[in-house]
Amino acid sequence: MRIHNVPPSASLSDPGREYRASEPGVPLRCCLRKSLPDEPVWLFRYSPSSGNGPYSEVGPIFTHVECPGSPSLDRLPVELLNNPRILRSYNAAGQIHDGEVVEPGSFDRAIEGLFNDTSIDSVQVRSLSHGCFFFAITRA
Numbered sequence: 001m002r003i004h005n006v007p008p009s010a011s012l013s014d015p016g017r018e019y020r021a022s023e024p025g026v027p028l029r030c031c032l033r034k035s036l037p038d039e040p041v042w043l044f045r046y047s048p049s050s051g052n053g054p055y056s057e058v059g060p061i062f063t064h065v066e067c068p069g070s071p072s073l074d075r076l077p078v079e080l081l082n083n084p085r086i087l088r089s090y091n092a093a094g095q096i097h098d099g100e101v102v103e104p105g106s107f108d109r110a111i112e113g114l115f116n117d118t119s120i121d122s123v124q125v126r127s128l129s130h131g132c133f134f135f136a137i138t139r140a
C-alpha cells in the first residue's frame, strides 16, 4: 500500500487558515502523528483528492507549520490508529464505494480486504467521532 499524507504547503490554499503556537495532541496530517506541546501548527480547510464531484468534501485538518519529519509512506502510521476509525473507500471515478468502522489491530486486514476488490481505487482513513480526514491509501 502507499500512504498519502498532506504537506504543510497545502495550507496556503486556504486564506482562512489559523496559526496555533501550541495545540498538543492533534493529529498531524504531514508526519502522521499527534502533535507535541509548543509545535506550531496550521488548522485549515482541506479537500482530499479521492472524492470527486458531489463526493468532493472539505474539512478541517492540522499540519505542522514546518514539518520536522518525513513519515514512512509504505506502512500504516500506528500513532493515528490507536482508536476505531472509519475506512471510506472510493472507486476510480471518485465516488464513495463503501464505508466501515474498523477497530485497532484490524486495519491491515481490513485494508487488504478492501483492495482485493478491484473496483476500489483508494481508501480514506477518518476519525470516528468527527469524521475528519486523516490520510489516504492507494495500492503501491
Ligand SMILES: [Zn+2]
Pocket (backbone or CB within 6 Å): 028, 030, 031, 032, 063, 064, 066, 067, 068, 069
Ligand atoms: Zn509534520
